[in-house]
Amino acid sequence: MIAALNPIALRLGGLEIHWYGVIIACGVLLAVWLATREANARGIGEDHIINLVLWALPFALIGARLYYVAFEWPYYSAHPDQIIAIWNGGIAIYGALIASVIVFLIYCRVKWLPAWLVLDIAAPTVMIAQSIGRWGNFMNQEPSGPRPR
Secondary structure: OOOOOOEEEEEOOOOOEEHHHHHHHHHHHHHHHHHHHHHHHHOOOOOHHHHHHHHHHHHHHHHHHHHHHHHOOOHHHHHHOOOOOOOHHHOOOOHHHHHHHHHHHHHHHHOOOOOHHHHHHHHHHHHHHHHHHHHHHHHHOOOOOOOOO
Protein backbone atom coordinates (compact mmCIF):
# COMPACT_ATOMS: atom_id res chain seq x y z
CA MET A 1 0.00 0.00 0.00
CA ILE A 2 1.27 3.46 -0.91
CA ALA A 3 0.68 6.41 1.39
CA ALA A 4 -1.37 9.16 -0.28
CA LEU A 5 -0.77 12.86 0.08
CA ASN A 6 -3.66 14.97 1.32
CA PRO A 7 -4.47 17.54 -1.39
CA ILE A 8 -6.39 19.69 1.14
CA ALA A 9 -4.18 22.24 2.90
CA LEU A 10 -6.84 23.72 5.18
CA ARG A 11 -10.53 23.41 5.94
CA LEU A 12 -12.47 26.45 7.12
CA GLY A 13 -15.99 25.30 7.78
CA GLY A 14 -17.27 24.05 4.42
CA LEU A 15 -14.46 25.74 2.50
CA GLU A 16 -11.53 23.56 1.46
CA ILE A 17 -8.28 25.21 0.47
CA HIS A 18 -6.23 22.91 -1.73
CA TRP A 19 -2.44 22.71 -1.79
CA TYR A 20 -2.61 23.04 -5.57
CA GLY A 21 -4.07 26.55 -5.30
CA VAL A 22 -1.78 27.58 -2.44
CA ILE A 23 1.34 26.46 -4.29
CA ILE A 24 0.32 28.05 -7.59
CA ALA A 25 -0.51 31.30 -5.79
CA CYS A 26 2.92 31.25 -4.15
CA GLY A 27 4.56 30.71 -7.55
CA VAL A 28 2.62 33.61 -9.06
CA LEU A 29 3.41 35.92 -6.14
CA LEU A 30 7.12 35.11 -6.34
CA ALA A 31 7.08 35.66 -10.12
CA VAL A 32 5.35 39.03 -9.75
CA TRP A 33 7.78 40.12 -7.04
CA LEU A 34 10.81 39.15 -9.13
CA ALA A 35 9.37 40.74 -12.28
CA THR A 36 8.62 44.03 -10.53
CA ARG A 37 12.17 44.20 -9.20
CA GLU A 38 13.60 43.51 -12.67
CA ALA A 39 11.19 45.97 -14.30
CA ASN A 40 12.36 48.72 -11.97
CA ALA A 41 15.99 47.86 -12.72
CA ARG A 42 15.30 48.00 -16.47
CA GLY A 43 13.37 51.27 -16.37
CA ILE A 44 9.91 49.86 -17.17
CA GLY A 45 8.30 50.48 -13.79
CA GLU A 46 6.59 47.97 -11.57
CA ASP A 47 3.13 49.41 -12.22
CA HIS A 48 3.19 47.96 -15.71
CA ILE A 49 4.00 44.51 -14.36
CA ILE A 50 1.21 44.70 -11.77
CA ASN A 51 -1.29 45.93 -14.37
CA LEU A 52 -0.22 43.28 -16.82
CA VAL A 53 -0.66 40.56 -14.22
CA LEU A 54 -4.08 41.88 -13.20
CA TRP A 55 -5.19 41.70 -16.83
CA ALA A 56 -3.45 38.45 -17.72
CA LEU A 57 -4.45 36.27 -14.76
CA PRO A 58 -8.22 36.17 -15.38
CA PHE A 59 -7.69 35.57 -19.09
CA ALA A 60 -5.07 32.93 -18.32
CA LEU A 61 -7.57 31.06 -16.16
CA ILE A 62 -10.22 31.26 -18.88
CA GLY A 63 -7.70 30.20 -21.53
CA ALA A 64 -6.50 27.29 -19.41
CA ARG A 65 -10.04 26.03 -18.98
CA LEU A 66 -11.00 26.52 -22.64
CA TYR A 67 -7.90 24.64 -23.79
CA TYR A 68 -8.68 21.76 -21.44
CA VAL A 69 -12.33 21.64 -22.50
CA ALA A 70 -11.38 21.71 -26.20
CA PHE A 71 -9.19 18.64 -25.81
CA GLU A 72 -11.79 16.83 -23.71
CA TRP A 73 -14.67 17.85 -25.98
CA PRO A 74 -16.33 14.41 -26.26
CA TYR A 75 -17.02 14.54 -22.52
CA TYR A 76 -17.98 18.22 -22.33
CA SER A 77 -20.22 18.09 -25.38
CA ALA A 78 -22.24 15.46 -23.52
CA HIS A 79 -22.03 17.41 -20.22
CA PRO A 80 -22.13 21.13 -21.13
CA ASP A 81 -23.07 22.08 -17.56
CA GLN A 82 -19.59 20.95 -16.52
CA ILE A 83 -17.73 23.32 -18.86
CA ILE A 84 -17.52 26.07 -16.24
CA ALA A 85 -17.08 23.67 -13.29
CA ILE A 86 -13.39 24.43 -12.89
CA TRP A 87 -13.63 23.44 -9.23
CA ASN A 88 -13.95 19.83 -10.45
CA GLY A 89 -10.50 20.08 -12.04
CA GLY A 90 -9.27 20.51 -15.55
CA ILE A 91 -7.03 23.36 -16.61
CA ALA A 92 -4.10 23.30 -19.03
CA ILE A 93 -1.02 25.49 -18.81
CA TYR A 94 -0.85 25.76 -22.62
CA GLY A 95 -4.19 27.57 -22.74
CA ALA A 96 -3.08 29.88 -19.95
CA LEU A 97 0.12 30.74 -21.82
CA ILE A 98 -1.70 31.35 -25.12
CA ALA A 99 -4.23 33.68 -23.47
CA SER A 100 -1.50 35.46 -21.49
CA VAL A 101 0.60 36.08 -24.60
CA ILE A 102 -2.40 37.64 -26.34
CA VAL A 103 -3.06 39.91 -23.34
CA PHE A 104 0.67 40.68 -23.10
CA LEU A 105 0.91 41.75 -26.75
CA ILE A 106 -2.20 43.91 -26.56
CA TYR A 107 -1.03 45.54 -23.31
CA CYS A 108 2.43 46.31 -24.69
CA ARG A 109 0.94 47.80 -27.85
CA VAL A 110 -1.61 49.96 -26.01
CA LYS A 111 0.98 51.21 -23.48
CA TRP A 112 3.74 51.66 -26.09
CA LEU A 113 6.06 49.29 -24.22
CA PRO A 114 8.87 47.44 -25.98
CA ALA A 115 7.46 43.91 -26.06
CA TRP A 116 10.85 42.19 -26.26
CA LEU A 117 12.14 44.03 -23.20
CA VAL A 118 9.00 43.24 -21.19
CA LEU A 119 9.23 39.64 -22.36
CA ASP A 120 12.85 39.54 -21.17
CA ILE A 121 11.56 40.59 -17.76
CA ALA A 122 8.52 38.32 -17.64
CA ALA A 123 9.62 35.06 -19.29
CA PRO A 124 12.09 33.86 -16.65
CA THR A 125 9.65 34.60 -13.84
CA VAL A 126 6.87 32.73 -15.64
CA MET A 127 9.14 29.71 -15.82
CA ILE A 128 9.91 30.01 -12.11
CA ALA A 129 6.17 30.16 -11.33
CA GLN A 130 5.56 27.14 -13.57
CA SER A 131 8.31 25.20 -11.81
CA ILE A 132 6.82 25.94 -8.41
CA GLY A 133 3.31 25.22 -9.69
CA ARG A 134 4.34 21.72 -10.71
CA TRP A 135 4.59 20.91 -7.01
CA GLY A 136 0.84 21.60 -6.87
CA ASN A 137 0.41 18.81 -9.41
CA PHE A 138 2.50 16.59 -7.16
CA MET A 139 0.23 17.35 -4.20
CA ASN A 140 -2.77 16.43 -6.37
CA GLN A 141 -0.95 13.19 -7.23
CA GLU A 142 -0.87 14.17 -10.91
CA PRO A 143 2.79 13.66 -11.83
CA SER A 144 3.49 12.20 -15.22
CA GLY A 145 5.03 8.82 -15.66
CA PRO A 146 3.99 5.27 -14.87
CA ARG A 147 1.87 4.72 -11.80
CA PRO A 148 3.13 2.17 -9.26
CA ARG A 149 1.22 -1.08 -9.25
